[in-house]
Amino acid sequence: MAAVFETGRRQVLAHRVAAHQLDRSESRPGRLAVLDLGVQDTPHGSARLALAARTTSEPPDDGSLTLIWSTRGAPHLHRRSDLPALAAALWPLGDADATARISATAIRDGARMGVAAFTAAAEALRAVVREPMPKGEVSAAVSARVPESLTYWCRVCQAQHISGGLFQQVGLPAGVRLDPSGPGTVLAPVQDWPGVPGAASGTAGLLRTQLRLLGPAGLAEAAKFLGTTQTATRQVWPGGLAEVRVDGRTAWLPEEDLDALRSAPAPRLVRLLPPSDPFLQARDRSLLVPDRERQQAVWRVLASPGALLVDGEITGVWRSRLASKGRLNVTVTAFDALSSPVRDAVRDEAQRVAEVRGAADLTVTFTD
Known part of the structure; x- marks a missing residue:
């Protein structure tokens, strides 16, 4: 073993x-x-x-x-x-x-x-x-x-x-x-569609991809990803997985990704992740954001905000509003005080958001 x-x-x-x-x-x-x-x-x-x-x-x-x-x-x-x-x-x-x-x-x-x-x-x-x-x-x-x-x-x-x-x-x-x-x-x-599937196939491979991007994770997280029960998910649980203990909790990762987990460098980056970003789709939310109140701020029942990612940690939330005359207003609410370099990086990322949304002008506001 x-x-x-x-x-x-x-x-x-x-x-x-x-x-x-x-x-x-x-x-x-x-x-x-x-x-x-x-x-x-x-x-x-x-x-x-x-x-x-x-x-x-x-x-x-x-x-x-x-x-x-x-x-x-x-x-x-x-x-x-x-x-x-x-x-x-x-x-x-x-x-x-x-x-x-x-x-x-x-x-x-x-x-x-x-x-x-x-x-x-x-x-x-x-x-x-x-x-x-x-x-x-x-x-x-x-x-x-x-x-x-x-x-x-x-x-x-x-x-x-x-x-x-x-x-x-x-x-x-x-x-x-x-x-x-x-x-x-x-x-x-969709043009040239082959038709309605006659039976499921390839589900284990899909779960393997889910574990590659959102692992190490367990059966419960995989079932939530599919929107079904753990009983059903267990039928197609993929083989070739490595057992990983994350702070004492058992989880699983494709064996070929174990070296990548061991050697992953500490990230040094700032990103404004939009609502429903793939990084936020992980079902082990207590791992992403241990504090319960902060979890509730990131994942709301309706109209969730985006998340501020700083060096791998979710350190706040953000929202944007396209105003008149092509101005995008971005409001960032940090969980803790942000350093000046991080604020500068946030402004750079907000500019990228403005470009994607077709805004000619930008205002960035920071709140606690």
């Missing part, structure tokens, strides 16, 4: 900073490692800011990156070439897994359909979206096609709606992407 590697949270954070290429060592946005899992775009625009925190180059505008509902039904930016394999990896592992992923009290009977619920919804969505269409029109058309048990009565709209959680989770397997070119949410077909 291989020896268990002992380490602490600071070394784990250093490893994750390196794994996420937050040192801007990759000049080609499409090659960034975080795209192996996808970059969540909540709120819209966050994905571009997450890429900007990792590279100074602009993302390609050639269709090679696609915005689509994927993991847990949330909008993510992915490489177009990765989508078919990802759709199979995220497909439910069985009926119990599918029911757990739906997790909608409004359609309890429909949730019991298991995989059949995903199949019916995905096939309906694929049949409806043959050209760019507003989300509302798509939802109405899909609701009319699926079994009634997958819909509920919406008092506001006075209509039967498909469960929103299920609707968005089948966006990827249906080959339906988000078109951000205009106002409102528009759905469009």
